[in-house]
Amino acid sequence: MSMEKGLIVRLIENGTVIDHIPPGKGIIIAEMLNLFNQDSVVIIGQNLESTKYGRKDIIKVENRFLKSEEYNKIALIAPNATVNIIENYEIKEKKKVTIPNVIEDVALCINANCISNREPIPSKLYLINRNPLKLVCHYCGYECNEKNIRLKA
Amino acid sequence: MICRWVFIAEGRLKGRDLVSIKDLTREDFEQIFHIAEKMKKEGYSKNLKDKIIGLLFYEPSTRTRLSFDAAARLLGAETIWFAGVEGTSVMKGETLKDTIETVANYVDLIVLRHPCDGAARWAADVTTNRMKRGHKKVPVINAGDGKNEHPTQTILDLFTIKERKGRIDGLCIAIIGDLKYGRTVHSLIYALSLYDCDIILVAPEALQIPEHIEEFMKRKNMRYEKRSKLEEIISIADILYVTRIQKERFPDENEYNKVKGIFRLNKELLSKAKSDACIMHPLPRVDEISTDVDSDYRACYFEQAANGIPIRAAIMSLILGMI
Ligand SMILES: [Zn+2]
Numbered sequence A: 001m002s003m004e005k006g007l008i009v010r011l012i013e014n015g016t017v018i019d020h021i022p023p024g025k026g027i028i029i030a031e032m033l034n035l036f037n038q039d040s041v042v043i044i045g046q047n048l049e050s051t052k053y054g055r056k057d058i059i060k061v062e063n064r065f066l067k068s069e070e071y072n073k074i075a076l077i078a079p080n081a082t083v084n085i086i087e088n089y090e091i092k093e094k095k096k097v098t099i100p101n102v103i104e105d106v107a108l109c110i111n112a113n114c115i116s117n118r119e120p121i122p123s124k125l126y127l128i129n130r131n132p133l134k135l136v137c138h139y140c141g142y143e144c145n146e147k148n149i150r151l152k153a
Numbered sequence B: 001m002i003c004r005w006v007f008i009a010e011g012r013l014k015g016r017d018l019v020s021i022k023d024l025t026r027e028d029f030e031q032i033f034h035i036a037e038k039m040k041k042e043g044y045s046k047n048l049k050d051k052i053i054g055l056l057f058y059e060p061s062t063r064t065r066l067s068f069d070a071a072a073r074l075l076g077a078e079t080i081w082f083a084g085v086e087g088t089s090v091m092k093g094e095t096l097k098d099t100i101e102t103v104a105n106y107v108d109l110i111v112l113r114h115p116c117d118g119a120a121r122w123a124a125d126v127t128t129n130r131m132k133r134g135h136k137k138v139p140v141i142n143a144g145d146g147k148n149e150h151p152t153q154t155i156l157d158l159f160t161i162k163e164r165k166g167r168i169d170g171l172c173i174a175i176i177g178d179l180k181y182g183r184t185v186h187s188l189i190y191a192l193s194l195y196d197c198d199i200i201l202v203a204p205e206a207l208q209i210p211e212h213i214e215e216f217m218k219r220k221n222m223r224y225e226k227r228s229k230l231e232e233i234i235s236i237a238d239i240l241y242v243t244r245i246q247k248e249r250f251p252d253e254n255e256y257n258k259v260k261g262i263f264r265l266n267k268e269l270l271s272k273a274k275s276d277a278c279i280m281h282p283l284p285r286v287d288e289i290s291t292d293v294d295s296d297y298r299a300c301y302f303e304q305a306a307n308g309i310p311i312r313a314a315i316m317s318l319i320l321g322m323i
Helices: A004-009 A026-032 A069-076 B001-010 B024-040 B062-074 B097-105 B119-132 B151-165 B181-190 B211-219 B253-259 B299-307 B306-319
Strands: A017-019 A042-050 A054-062 A080-087 A090-096 A102-104 A126-128 A134-137 A144-146 B052-057 B077-081 B110-116 B140-145 B173-175 B198-202 B223-227 B241-242 B279-280
Touching: A017 A026, A026 A042, A026 A054, A026 B052, A054 A126, A126 B253, A144 B223, B024 B151, B024 B306, B052 B097, B062 B077, B062 B110, B062 B140, B062 B306, B097 B119, B119 B140, B140 B151, B140 B306, B151 B181, B151 B241, B151 B279, B151 B299, B151 B306, B173 B181, B181 B211, B279 B299, B299 B306
Parallel strands: B052 B077, B052 B110, B110 B140, B173 B198, B173 B241, B198 B223, B241 B279
Antiparallel strands: A017 A054, A017 A080, A042 A054, A080 A090, A102 A126, A126 A134, A134 A144
């Protein structure tokens, strides 16, 4: 375990550490998870050295635990992220995020004329390729990728 | 052998929605063709007596609505319908879901035309969820959803080819005109991926097929080439599928004027075509095919339009399981 990682993990008493985020995506994930509008302490490490991926971002948030749909959301932006659940300064659980085969109500169809963007209905996309990311809309068949993906606010 | 196969295959479409051409197999097509051919030859029986079919047309589309309506009546069904949303509950802000939930109580089958892409899939999901709550499934037929699909048009196109040429495999099919925006073109390409044909895509650069369709063709190992001049391919194509270049698709008039009228199939050009070629068009046409072609025996676009009735009658009968 490298110095910086150990340091950041140990800084938390209870909460969540999201690790192995591609550089530059940490802030996007923090915003997506709405971490800034809460009372919790949030620390975002940017461009940290990573043995596996060269550079990475890391997010630490205190007293906040993720819901299952949030794991899916993270996976769409950071497919290799790991989530550490911390209790009493200890890693209680370590989870890898995975993009599910059916993504419901997390990402939006990019087709403005799609019925899912015109009426109040849950979006539904299918994973057709993991790397590079490619999703297809259940309703209109439009495809989107990691560059133009739209996540539900 | 063939008869036995058809007998076994009966019921393939029963209770199913017809939303996308991609949901269908070659066997599904063959079965629809078989029933349509039979209906054309032997006439229509009142096999849909006591059935009510809802024609929900959020866009007027007179031609498609009339052909569904006529087909339903030939089979003895009653139809209830609206065409255009003026004066309906949709104008009061009712969602598509609520309209479908309501109409599903009145009808055995819904035929939906809607301006949004994916509307038919959503409507089909709504009636499936309704079935899960203990109601009977009301199948949905997509009669055009936005720029997305119009599967019954494609099925009647294939049927017309099959009728004229006796086969679809092995043909050289030229698709001409607006390949970028034309949804009939996209659906036709999806359907042809199930057959072994050579496809020539004839369009000016600005109107060539979208990237995702070309990707699909590559994925399916379809044989195709792109051309920009009708003259270059007229003598080799078995099918000349001509489409209209729609003015309303263009952001400005100048762009439209550049491509307008660049493909005009007239008698003179037709003299270079194969003696057994078929000229097709989903109609309405503007000036892509001049009227002097109409009387040529190779013109089959009116025949194609007429096939809308037996094809839609066959599809409705199969879906309702009344064959
Ligand atoms: Zn969509």
